[in-house]
Amino acid sequence: MNTDFVNSQAIQELLDRASGADAEGGDTRLKAITRDLLEAIMTVIVKYDVDESEFWNAIGFFQKGVGEFGLIVPGVGLEHFMDLVMDARDTEAGLTGGTPRTIEGPLYVEGAPLVEGDVDLSTDPDDTDTLYMTGEVKGPDGEAVTNAILHVWHANSKGFYSHFDPTGAQTPFNNRRRIKLGTDGRYAFHSKMPSGYSVPPQGATERLMHALGRHGNRPAHVHFFIEAPGYRTLTTQINFGDDPFAKDDFAFGTREGLLPVPNRQGSSAVIAFDFYLQRAHAARDEAFSSRVRTNA
Incomplete structure (x- = not known):
């Protein structure tokens, strides 16, 4: 037809x-x-x-997989597409520079403890190496961004996030903090080393990926929101550049400029990484998107 x-x-x-x-x-x-x-x-x-059967099989897939929409959307490239659209709109508006944005993912939880100083993200014991991450939050001219809040969250060594851990082993807000920075814009935290992970086995996302001839793996990574008065809120994440899936992320979260290679020595790994924010031009630039997020 x-x-x-x-x-x-x-x-x-x-x-x-x-x-x-x-x-x-x-x-x-x-x-x-x-x-x-x-x-x-x-x-x-x-x-x-x-045909009719194919149509209703597709509807059934989405009905059964509704709980994994947060994984399916990045898995089929739509969340990354929105990043590319926003990049293009910025270019058209003459807004350039800053740390690249990339996908938020579905596993942020609101209300993480607000802390200061050299922060330990990990509440729970975890038999793995320790990650140390330090750097500065700067503006477009290299100035220190004052009074910023850095939201950070990542998985444990088994690839599970607190609040979403199917084993139920993690305490609330393990590997999740909001860090209040001072006038120098510097941050420092340490935590138990996160691992990459795959989508839930036999779930809707994995079945779709296999049907497309793709895998459902993510590299080890750390998520960030950064908010500060007078600057655009940044949603980003770093993927560990030495992870085998660093440039083959099923969720398309990898972007140039966001692939630091940890300096691994003994049982420690160190990443030095500076974030650069763009200045806000309207009040909405300082706000988060209206995406529905988990609230603990």
Whole structure:
């Protein structure tokens, strides 16, 4: 069947009714987006001759996999795509420089303890090496960013995050802190070395990745939010440059400039890494996105 079928009067009228385009009231922008999304899905169904069983199998996949949407979205590149879109919009607006943004991922938890000084992130014992990370938070001219708060979170040596650990072994906020920085913008923390991990076995994400001929592995990494008065909030993460999946991250979180190689000596590994923020041009630049996040 030719995709011109979607342009037929009957289908176009269906799209208008389904999206509310021919109805009064409602959100005009949402109507337009809904209509275009539905039309794109209908076009794919016709283009690839999707039959009834394939259609309902796809619906069933998403129904059963709803708990893994936070993994599926980065796994199919959509979260990274949003980073690329925001980069392109910045370029168009003449906003350049700063530490690259990259995906947040689905495992941030609000309300981590707010601490100062040389911080130990790890509450729980973990039979692994110790990671030491230090650096500065700077502005676009190299100035120290004052009164910044650095949110940091990462997995344990088994690849599990507190609050999401299927073994139930971790205490709340293990390997999670908000660090209040001083006037010099310097930070320092240490923790038990995180490990890379794979998506849940036999879960929706793994089944999708295997069906696409892909793996579901992430390299060892550490997540960050950085917020400071007068600067744009930064969402980023570092991937360990010596991890075998450093440049083959299933979630597309790897970006140039975010691949430090830890200096490993004995049972310690040290990373020195400076963050550079852009200046805020509007109040919304200092805020986080409205993404739904876990609140403990």
